[in-house]
Amino acid sequence: MKMGTALIYDEEMTKYKLLWVDPVCKIEVPERLIVSYEALVKSGLADRCVSIPVREATDAEILLAHSEEYLEAVKKTPFMHLEELMTFTQKYGDVYFHPNIYHCAKLAVGATLQLVDNVMTGKVRNGMALVRPPGHHSQSSAANGFCVFNNVAIAAQYAKKHHKAKRVLIVDWDVHHGQGVQYCFEDDPSVLYFSWHRYEHQSFWPNLKESDFDSVGSGKGAGFNVNVPWNKVGMGNSDYLAVFFHVLLPVAYEFSPDLVFICAGFDSAIGDPEGHMSATPDIFAHLTHLLMNLADGKVCAVLEGGYNLTSLAQSVCQTVQTLLGDPAPRPAQLGGACESALESIHSARSIHKKYWSCLQHAAAPFPEEPSSKNRRPAQQGGSQGPEGDAGGDAQREEEKVEEKEEEEIVWPEPLRRVAPSLRSALLLPDAVECPDGCARFSPAHGPGPLERARLRKSYLKESEDEASVTLLYNLTALLGQMEKNEIRNGLALVPDVSMAATLLTSASLSKRVLLVWMGEGPVPSQIIEDEKTLVVHINSMEPHEAQSKYYIPIPLKKGCGDTAGVMQAVLGLLLPLGYQYEPGLVLLARLPGYQVEGGLWQQLTCLLQGLALGHTLVLLQENETAPVGITASCLLGNAALSLGPLVAPGPEDVGSFERLRLRLQTDWPLLQTTAPEKR
Ligand SMILES: COCC(O)(O)CCCCCNCCCN
Numbered sequence: 043m044k045m046g047t048a049l050i051y052d053e054e055m056t057k058y059k060l061l062w063v064d065p066v067c068k069i070e071v072p073e074r075l076i077v078s079y080e081a082l083v084k085s086g087l088a089d090r091c092v093s094i095p096v097r098e099a100t101d102a103e104i105l106l107a108h109s110e111e112y113l114e115a116v117k118k119t120p121f122m123h124l125e126e127l128m129t130f131t132q133k134y135g136d137v138y139f140h141p142n143i144y145h146c147a148k149l150a151v152g153a154t155l156q157l158v159d160n161v162m163t164g165k166v167r168n169g170m171a172l173v174r175p176p177g178h179h180s181q182s183s184a185a186n187g188f189c190v191f192n193n194v195a196i197a198a199q200y201a202k203k204h205h206k207a208k209r210v211l212i213v214d215w216d217v218h219h220g221q222g223v224q225y226c227f228e229d230d231p232s233v234l235y236f237s238w239h240r241y242e243h244q245s246f247w248p249n250l251k252e253s254d255f256d257s258v259g260s261g262k263g264a265g266f267n268v269n270v271p272w273n274k275v276g277m278g279n280s281d282y283l284a285v286f287f288h289v290l291l292p293v294a295y296e297f298s299p300d301l302v303f304i305c306a307g308f309d310s311a312i313g314d315p316e317g318h319m320s321a322t323p324d325i326f327a328h329l330t331h332l333l334m335n336l337a338d339g340k341v342c343a344v345l346e347g348g349y350n351l352t353s354l355a356q357s358v359c360q361t362v363q364t365l366l367g368d369p370a371p372r373p374a375q376l377g378g379a380c381e382s383a384l385e386s387i388h389s390a391r392s393i394h395k396k397y398w399s400c401l402q403h404a405a406a407p408f409p410e411e412p413s414s415k416n417r418r419p420a421q422q423g424g425s426q427g428p429e430g431d432a433g434g435d436a437q438r439e440e441e442k443v444e445e446k447e448e449e450e451i452v453w454p455e456p457l458r459r460v461a462p463s464l465r466s467a468l469l470l471p472d473a474v475e476c477p478d479g480c481a482r483f484s485p486a487h488g489p490g491p492l493e494r495a496r497l498r499k500s501y502l503k504e505s506e507d508e509a510s511v512t513l514l515y516n517l518t519a520l521l522g523q524m525e526k527n528e529i530r531n532g533l534a535l536v537p538d539v540s541m542a543a544t545l546l547t548s549a550s551l552s553k554r555v556l557l558v559w560m561g562e563g564p565v566p567s568q569i570i571e572d573e574k575t576l577v578v579h580i581n582s583m584e585p586h587e588a589q590s591k592y593y594i595p596i597p598l599k600k601g602c603g604d605t606a607g608v609m610q611a612v613l614g615l616l617l618p619l620g621y622q623y624e625p626g627l628v629l630l631a632r633l634p635g636y637q638v639e640g641g642l643w644q645q646l647t648c649l650l651q652g653l654a655l656g657h658t659l660v661l662l663q664e665n666e667t668a669p670v671g672i673t674a675s676c677l678l679g680n681a682a683l684s685l686g687p688l689v690a691p692g693p694e695d696v697g698s699f700e701r702l703r704l705r706l707q708t709d710w711p712l713l714q715t716t717a718p719e720k721r
């Protein structure tokens with residue numbers, strides 16, 4: 043699989059600026075690019091990227107999304123003097139021109155196309171284009187919102203035309219609605235445009251009715267435009283993840299794009315003068331990670347907005363570091379989405395239920411619950427599932443949000459994300475060959491007699507052979523090195539998955555272990571009773587009530603090999619649970635005889651690596667060596683194979699998911715998709 047992350051930047055794009063007084067446009071300054079690139083250089087991330095030169099877009103390329111008369115008009119701007127530039131600017135809204143902006147706009151488009159070429163031809167796996175002027179507001183015959191040419195819209199058309207892309211996903215996490223992109227692909231079912239944006243019931247710029255959730259696209263394009271309006275400011279990490287888990291990702295996986303663009307605007311980060319949101323820069327590491335297993339990993343991130351130079355630079359680094367494959371930071375203090383976000387999530391899911399089978403049985407509005415009164419107290423401190431306070435982002439106040447002066451807003455610098463020197467260690471019987479890139483694990487020294495005796499007594503009937511004792515010891519040694527962050531992840535072929543899981547959950551030093559139990563077969567009661575282990579068991583057994591807070595069986599009528607059903611469970615239940623639980627270790631246990639499509643198993647292996655700093659330990663039954671290669675590939679950081687368009691999960695499965703969600707969401711508020719009924 044292709045590795046490598048492209049970085050496309052040229053300081054020429056810093057060489058234009060506002061030449062007159064305009065309070066709206068004064069935030070769009072050259073320093074935006076300078077601080078972003080310098081942060082990438084200073085952190086060492088730029089050197090780890092493949093540097094690709096920019097180029098100027100041709101007229102033909104610009105005309106993929108703009109009219110000739112508009113292009114001809116813009117071509118005249120380099121020769122205009124100040125007054126003419128100001129007059130020309132008056133024709134458009136919230137944008138400014140400069141003698142060099144046409145040149146820079148061609149470079150911004152050309153940079154984006156260079157990124158597309160390198161990703162689509164497999165020279166790199168993914169990449170980021172650091173460009174200005176941004177693009178997502180510009181329209182066929184209009185500049186708007188600091189944008190001259192629509193970089194991503196042109197690039198999507200270009201990818202379809204020159205790289206035979208069939209289905210292109212555009213994820214716009216900028217805090218403004220990219221109406222220019224929406225207009226461009228309004229009736230085009232081959233381009234799925236997703237955007238969240240500050241809206242406040244149309245009172246926020248660009249104040250468009252068509253930015254609301256009920257703009258779903260038109261004609262053949264109906265359903266391929268997904269808007270999630272934020273009707274309050276102060277949205278935080280939990281709100282962003284809830285939208286990914288419950289709106290974007292299910293639809294994106296059903297769409298199954300062969301190329302993903304990110305309109306990477308970072309004015310949706312904390313401290314931004316436009317956004318007034320509360321999400322911290324590290325959240326972009328998770329948002330990026332969650333998109334990297336679509337389209338076989340072909341992700342093109344293109345800078346849009348972002349005006350707080352501190353959070354912008356930090357967020358750009360978080361994004362690029364994830365594209366490079368470094369472990370994601372611990373998602374801290376996650377709770378449920380706030381009431382306003384839940385209303386937006388529910389609106390988007392409801393209006394799109396007729397277009398996307400993954401949403402077909404989206405829940406009815408939340409039934410009244412006695413405890414749902416003012417469910418969202420602003421609370422300090424973390425919330426890890428049941429024992430923590432119920433949900434909620436520390437930073438948000440539900441009621442009026444004074445738009446504090448941004449200099450008052452502070453947030454912790456994102457923690458350094460250190461990738462262990464060894465990425466994947468495999469504990470394999472000697473007869474099984476170790477896939478390229480992985481290290482065969484063997485501990486520094488073997489177990490002493492006391493250790494042997496303890497293992498034999500605790501896990502093995504006295505009569506067990508020495509080899510089993512050694513294997514169990516090696517398993518704890520592998521776990522130990524992972525928990526010391528000397529190894530990122532691992533895989534073990536074991537004679538008894540249940541015993542190995544029991545050993546690892548009890549031996550783990552982590553305060554919280556997430557055990558994903560895949561297949562038919564009971565979870566050892568010792569693990570279920572273990573307070574520090576959350577077990578999510580995807581199986582085909584009938585839903586039985588006997589579960590505790592820490593044992594969550596997810597039944598699938600068509601069996602746990604049902605791709606659509608498992609993906610629905612992973613995106614809508616397992617991942618929200620895992621992110622909220624914030625485990626220090628993730629165990630993925632594949633029970634003997636578990637039949638599952640390779641791509642699906644890879645998706646699961648990859649997506650879970652967003653948790654626990656990537657400390658994922660996969661347990662396979664030793665006589666089932668077939669999955670070793672595809673599992674190791676994902677542990678090494680390769681993207682999971684694309685599943686292709688997903689069919690509808692079985693209605694009875696979705697019904698039981700919804701009942702499960704309703705039952706669990708009080709303890710696990712990140713599972714919520716609907717707001718409590720208004721009193
Ligand atoms: C792709 O451009 C990046 C961006 O979305 O951040 C542009 C924002 C323009 C914000 C314009 N504010 C106008 C306020 C009028 N009272």
Ligand SMILES: [Zn+2]
Binds near residue numbers: 217218316346347348
């Ligand atoms: Zn923006």
